[in-house]
Amino acid sequence: MKRAAFLTLLIFFFNTVSLWGAEAKKAIEVFPSTPFYQYIIYETLAIFWIAIIGLIVIIRMKLREIERVQKLGLDAPVKENNEKQTGGDNAP
Numbered sequence: 001m002k003r004a005a006f007l008t009l010l011i012f013f014f015n016t017v018s019l020w021g022a023e024a025k026k027a028i029e030v031f032p033s034t035p036f037y038q039y040i041i042y043e044t045l046a047i048f049w050i051a052i053i054g055l056i057v058i059i060r061m062k063l064r065e066i067e068r069v070q071k072l073g074l075d076a077p078v079k080e081n082n083e084k085q086t087g088g089d090n091a092p
Contacts, residue, residue, distance in 0.1 A: 031038055069075055 031041060
């Protein structure tokens with residue numbers, strides 16, 4: 001029984017593999033064949049990649065600005081001095 005089931009599955013598998021190969025041989029059009037639509041697709045891709053590069057540049061600039069602020073110590077919390085300040089008009 002196990003052998004018959006195994007042979008059935010094996011035959012079914014080989015039949016489906018041959019069908020996959022037949023489908024792979026078909027030419028699938030990904031891009032349209034008219035020049036006008038091809039131009040639109042390539043223009044859109046170019047704008048997309050320019051936008052991605054622009055976003056990377058902006059993120060890099062913001063990270064450098066954050067590092068600069070941290071080096072200056074401007075992000076540290078301000079410590080309040082609770083002592084009474086002496087001086088003013090009565091200072092010696």
